[in-house]
Amino acid sequence: MSDNFLISLGVGMMLLLALGIIFFVILYQRRVINHQMELREFNRQKQIELMQAAIRSEEDERMRIATELHDDVGATLSSVRLFLTQAARYPNNPEYITQTKELLDSTIQKVRDISHQLQPGTLQYLGLIKALQSLAETINRAGTIQIDFVLQRKDWPEPDAQTSLSIYRIVQELVNNIVKHTNATFVHLSAQMHEGKHCIVITHNGIGLSAKEYEMNLHKKGAIGLKNIENRIKTANLSLIFPNPADTFYSIMICLPNLPSTS
Amino acid sequence: MIDLLSQFSPLVGILLGWRRQGLLWYYLWFCFLCDVAAEIEVYFSLPKYHANIFLLAEFILIGSYFTKNIFKERRHQVLCFSGVLLLSLFFIGSSAKQGFYTPNYTNAAVFYVIYIAFCMVSLRKVLNEIEHIKLEKSPMFIFSAMFLVYASGTFLMLLFKLKLSASVQHQMIALWDVHNVLNMLKNLSIARAVTLSLRLNQNVR
Numbered sequence: 001m002s003d004n005f006l007i008s009l010g011v012g013m014m015l016l017l018a019l020g021i022i023f024f025v026i027l028y029q030r031r032v033i034n035h036q037m038e039l040r041e042f043n044r045q046k047q048i049e050l051m052q053a054a055i056r057s058e059e060d061e062r063m064r065i066a067t068e069l070h071d072d073v074g075a076t077l078s079s080v081r082l083f084l085t086q087a088a089r090y091p092n093n094p095e096y097i098t099q100t101k102e103l104l105d106s107t108i109q110k111v112r113d114i115s116h117q118l119q120p121g122t123l124q125y126l127g128l129i130k131a132l133q134s135l136a137e138t139i140n141r142a143g144t145i146q147i148d149f150v151l152q153r154k155d156w157p158e159p160d161a162q163t164s165l166s167i168y169r170i171v172q173e174l175v176n177n178i179v180k181h182t183n184a185t186f187v188h189l190s191a192q193m194h195e196g197k198h199c200i201v202i203t204h205n206g207i208g209l210s211a212k213e214y215e216m217n218l219h220k221k222g223a224i225g226l227k228n229i230e231n232r233i234k235t236a237n238l239s240l241i242f243p244n245p246a247d248t249f250y251s252i253m254i255c256l257p258n259l260p261s262t263s
Numbered sequence: 264m265i266d267l268l269s270q271f272s273p274l275v276g277i278l279l280g281w282r283r284q285g286l287l288w289y290y291l292w293f294c295f296l297c298d299v300a301a302e303i304e305v306y307f308s309l310p311k312y313h314a315n316i317f318l319l320a321e322f323i324l325i326g327s328y329f330t331k332n333i334f335k336e337r338r339h340q341v342l343c344f345s346g347v348l349l350l351s352l353f354f355i356g357s358s359a360k361q362g363f364y365t366p367n368y369t370n371a372a373v374f375y376v377i378y379i380a381f382c383m384v385s386l387r388k389v390l391n392e393i394e395h396i397k398l399e400k401s402p403m404f405i406f407s408a409m410f411l412v413y414a415s416g417t418f419l420m421l422l423f424k425l426k427l428s429a430s431v432q433h434q435m436i437a438l439w440d441v442h443n444v445l446n447m448l449k450n451l452s453i454a455r456a457v458t459l460s461l462r463l464n465q466n467v468r
Binding site: 011025 | 386414423437
C-alpha cells in the first residue's frame, strides 16, 4: 500500500514539476518580449527626437538666413534705392553715388558671408584641413575667443566630401557651444592620430563636458545642437571621444573610421 | 468512459491534419491503430502483441520529430537520430531477451526520460528563438509542453508498472485513468500543433 502511495506521490510530483517548468517558460518569454518591445519603443522615440531636431535645426537656419537677408541685405538695398533716387534728382552731387557704391560693397560682402555660411567654398575646393584653418581665422577675426589650428600629421588623409562636411559642421557646432556655454578664452584645434585613428581634437580652457554629461544633455528636451551632432556622427560613421581632462583643459575628439594614410 | 475518450482522441488530429500529413499525423494514426489493436487483444484474450511495437515505434517517430525540429545542422540531426536508433536496438535486444510478447515497460521508462530531455531542450529553443510573441501560437511549444506533462506522468507509472499491476486494483485503475487523461491531452495538443502548422504554412504561401 505504501509503495503505491509513493508511486502516486511520485507521479503527482513529476506532473507538478512539468507544469512548473511550462509556467516558468511562459512567464520568462513574456518578460523577454516585454523588454524587447520597451527597447524597440525607446529606440523609435530616440529616432523621432533626432529627426525632429534635424528638421528644427533646418528651420532655424532658414529663419536666420531669412532674417539676415531681410534685415541686413534687404535694408541695405532699400538704402541703395534711396540714394540712387537722390543721385538721379541731384546729378551734380557725387556724394550720393559714393554712398551707394559703399552700400553695394557692404551688401556684396554680406551676401558672400551668408553664402559661405550655407556652404563653405574652402571646404568644397580646398578640403577639410584648409576649411578648418579658415574657420579658425574667421573666429579669431570676430575677437570673441582665441582659436588656433595645427595639423600634427602631414600625411593626413582627406575624407570624402560628405564626411568632411559632417566633421566641419560638428566642429562648428562644438566651437559655438564652447563660446556660448564654457567661459573658455582659448580653443586649440588639431588634426592628429589617437589609438590608430585620425581625429580632430578640440581642446579648450573652459568648463567642459564628460561623456556621461554629454549623454545626459543629449536626451534633454531641446538640445538641438547636440542632437544634430549625434545625427551627423551616426550618418558619417564617426566616433566622439571625451578623454579625461588634463589640468584645466577639456578635450573632445572627433575620430574618423580607419582610413588609409597617404604619404 | 475516460478510456474510450483517450482511445478516440487521436481522431481529432487525424481529421484536422488530413491536408498536411507530417510525422505527428502518422504518430496519431499509429496511436489510434494500437488502441484498436489493444481492444481486439483484450476482447479475444490475446497476449499484448502491440505493446512493444507501440513503444518502439513511438520512440522512433517522436525521436525523429524532435531531432528534425531541435537541430538545424544536418550532422547534429544525423548524430541525434543515430542515438535514437541505437537505443531502439537496445530496446529490441532487451525485449527479445524477456520475450517479445511481454511488454518491456522498464526499458520503455528510459524512452520517457529521453522524451523529457527532448521536451526541455525544445522549450529552451522556443525561449531562445522567440519566433512567436504569443506562445500559444507556437506549434513547437504546444507539443513540447504537453508531451513533457504526458512523459512526466507516464514515466514513473512505466517504471513501477509491475509493482502497480500486483497491487490493489482500484489504485491501479485510478493511476491508469490519470494516464488516459494525459494521453487525451497529448493527442489534442498534437491536433492543435498540426492546425497551427497548417495555418503558418498558409500564411507563408
